[in-house]
Amino acid sequence: MLAQNSAATLDRALASVRAFDEVVVVDGGSVDATASIAAAYPNVVWRTHPFRGFAEQRNFALRQASHPWCLVLDSDETATAELVEGIASRQWEDAPTSLYYVMRTDWFMGRELDRGYARSISHARFFRKARGEYRGHVHESPFVDGRKPYRDAEWAGTLPADWRILHRPDNDLEDELARIGTYSLLKARERIEAGERVGAARVVLALVEDAVTVYRQEWRNGRRGFVRTVLVCCHRCLVNVAIYAERVRRER
Numbered sequence: 521m522l523a524q525n526s527a528a529t530l531d532r533a534l535a536s537v538r539a540f541d542e543v544v545v546v547d548g549g550s551v552d553a554t555a556s557i558a559a560a561y562p563n564v565v566w567r568t569h570p571f572r573g574f575a576e577q578r579n580f581a582l583r584q585a586s587h588p589w590c591l592v593l594d595s596d597e598t599a600t601a602e603l604v605e606g607i608a609s610r611q612w613e614d615a616p617t618s619l620y621y622v623m624r625t626d627w628f629m630g631r632e633l634d635r636g637y638a639r640s641i642s643h644a645r646f647f648r649k650a651r652g653e654y655r656g657h658v659h660e661s662p663f664v665d666g667r668k669p670y671r672d673a674e675w676a677g678t679l680p681a682d683w684r685i686l687h688r689p690d691n692d693l694e695d696e697l698a699r700i701g702t703y704s705l706l707k708a709r710e711r712i713e714a715g716e717r718v719g720a721a722r723v724v725l726a727l728v729e730d731a732v733t734v735y736r737q738e739w740r741n742g743r744r745g746f747v748r749t750v751l752v753c754c755h756r757c758l759v760n761v762a763i764y765a766e767r768v769r770r771e772r
Contacts (some may be wrong), residue, residue: 521575523558524548526595527687530557536598538563539602539608541639546581554595573706578662581622582649590652592645592662596695597624603683607646617677619647619664620737622683626689629744631690635750637737644669647683656755657704693747701753707755708762718763727757738772 523530523545530545534557537543543564547554548571558564569580570573582590589612593599605620627631632638646660652662661668671674688695730753738745 521545521593521595522548522574522581523550523554523595523608524571525550525552525554527553528556529596530554531560533593533595533598534558534561534564535602535713537593537604538740539604542586542590544581544584546577546584547575573657573660575656575660575724578654578660582652588649589719590647590649591622593685594687598686600684600686603679606683612648615648615677618651619644619662619669619674619675619694620677620679621669621671622646622679622685623681624687626687627690628748630690630697631743631744635740636748637734638748643685646679657710658703666699690741693751696751700751700758704755706744708759708766711759711763712766716763717767718760719759719767720764723757723764724759726760727753730756 521533521543523739524547526533527610530664534543534545536716538561543561545558545564547558547566547568549568558566564645565584567581567584569577569679578592589595589607591599591603623640623642624643624645626638628638628702647662649663651664652659655663655668664670664675666676669671731749734752735745735749738749741748
């Protein structure tokens with residue numbers, strides 16, 4: 521579990537996994553009550569590591585874990601009792617696959633997102649530690665034996681649908697706005713390092729294309745869908761602008 525100034529949500533997250541005998545929490549430099557909240561849980565292994573990217577933080581966390589299988593949660597998520605009990609009650613040594621997808625329920629502005637662009641879907645969150653490694657600055661993914669997982673892969677499993685991760689029932693507009701800047705810069709850095717170039721025309725055209733594409737998925741969510749569309753487009757546009765700005769800087 522990664523944390524950074526997570527006092528508002530960490531207690532709820534840790535309470536949901538108190539039945540596990542080990543929960544590794546890696547803090548990127550909190551200045552709030554995150555550390556004291558974590559200290560109240562005897563099963564927490566607390567580590568600090570300067571934040572340089574999500575994949576690096578997660579890989580550091582994996583190296584601190586003593587168990588061969590790891591369930592990955594964020595500090596604004598909780599695990600359902602079914603998920604915790606299901607994992608704890610099984611022997612995973614002879615599991616037929618090294619990675620499992622876990623269903624995650626997402627909320628936005630007080631409502632479950634059961635349809636649209638950001639709908640509740642499964643995520644690759646439970647895997648054999650020795651076979652997994654995270655890659656990517658943002659929206660990072662666990663690669664298993666060097667392969668990026670996808671939901672229909674023959675070598676990836678799926679846990680039962682009621683074994684769920686719950687992603688902040690009170691997640692709201694303020695939270696989304698706070699994350700957009702950080703996530704956009706990290707994603708831009710990833711694409712710049714990959715050698716990608718973006719021109720001014722592409723910045724504008726991509727914004728229009730994204731607005732149409734995302735809203736086609738979100739229109740059934742009404743006004744919340746419109747807000748989601750604008751937020752997604754802002755994020756993607758900021759990424760492209762950052763890549764373009766870096767190109768301008770280098771060409772001076």
